[in-house]
Amino acid sequence: MKILIAEDDMRLLKNIVFMLKKERYLVDGVENGVEALEQAFIEEYDLIILDWMMPKMDGITVCQELRKNGYEGGILMLTARDDAQDVVQGLDMGADDYLIKPFKMQVLLARIRAILRRKNKPIEQIIQLQSYELHVDARALFKNHEKIELTKNEFLLLEYLFINKGRILTREQIYDQIWGYDEEVSNNALDALVKLVRKKIDDGEQPSLIQTVRGIGYKLRDAYV
Incomplete structure (x- = not known):
């Protein structure tokens, strides 16, 4: 390259x-x-x-x-x-x-x-998952056509998960994408970020869109893909 x-x-x-x-x-x-x-x-x-x-x-x-x-x-x-x-x-x-x-x-x-x-594999500019729409260029997430306000890191997490929907992303991959390996962040920074995002995007009536894969990392829940 x-x-x-x-x-x-x-x-x-x-x-x-x-x-x-x-x-x-x-x-x-x-x-x-x-x-x-x-x-x-x-x-x-x-x-x-x-x-x-x-x-x-x-x-x-x-x-x-x-x-x-x-x-x-x-x-x-x-x-x-x-x-x-x-x-x-x-x-x-x-x-x-x-x-x-x-x-x-x-x-x-x-x-x-x-x-x-x-x-050689362009990503979708609008990625849809059931009631969710992630607009890559606008860096925005909508649920039932209503915008959900996100911080920079919250959006980076969701963008990475949406682009890789159906795949398990390791904790190391996600840390690299959001903070970089040499950034000094606490060990629970990712878990805290996921918790904040879940509060904003989930309705509490069904399992979270973001699924924890124990011992590995996170993925979007299969039921939504």
């Missing part, structure tokens, strides 16, 4: 390139948006990682130009912006995902793996 990284922070750029090469990806790095666009037209990349704020041309403009010119690979935005409107703008311009700075390298690697897995 070949990856292009555009990042004007040279220290961060070198760190990302180093980490990806350790993971045996083929990697090119550039320092601004203009170079990123030029390089993308010369070489074929499976994934392009773009910093939002770059000199000469910002990442969102590069993303838009890539999609206009037929680029179909993955695009991951790196940004210090966490406002919902900025996130929506990035996704609407063609980005597949975004990662807010500062971030853990293991989280970046997990997001890269997820995008590359979807490259």
Whole structure:
């Protein structure tokens, strides 16, 4: 797999390139948006990682130009912006995902793996399970057409479960997806998060949508799939 990284922070750029090469990806790095666009037209990349704020041309403009010119690979935005409107703008311009700075390298690697897995197997943008609808692009969950308010981590948990409906996800996989392996979180952080999500999405009249698989992890309950 070949990856292009555009990042004007040279220290961060070198760190990302180093980490990806350790993971045996083929990697090119550039320092601004203009170079990123030029390089993308010369070489074929499976994934392009773009910093939002770059000199000469910002990442969102590069993303838009890539999609206009037929680029179909993955695009991951790196940004210090966490406002919902900025996130929506990035996704609407063609980005597949975004990662807010500062971030853990293991989280970046997990997001890269997820995008590359979807490259030849696009995920549903609206995933339906009985009375539930998870809108991937809008990062929202609806039950009986009513929106359920979720925190960032609550949505990440449900998104991961919905995309992998029918599969058991280990605790380690879920920790990697939400916090990264090197994030310092307590051993019961995942259990506490699941408990909070269940309170929001379950009606108490039937077993929880999120099923505990003892000794392994969690999955969506078969009756709902």
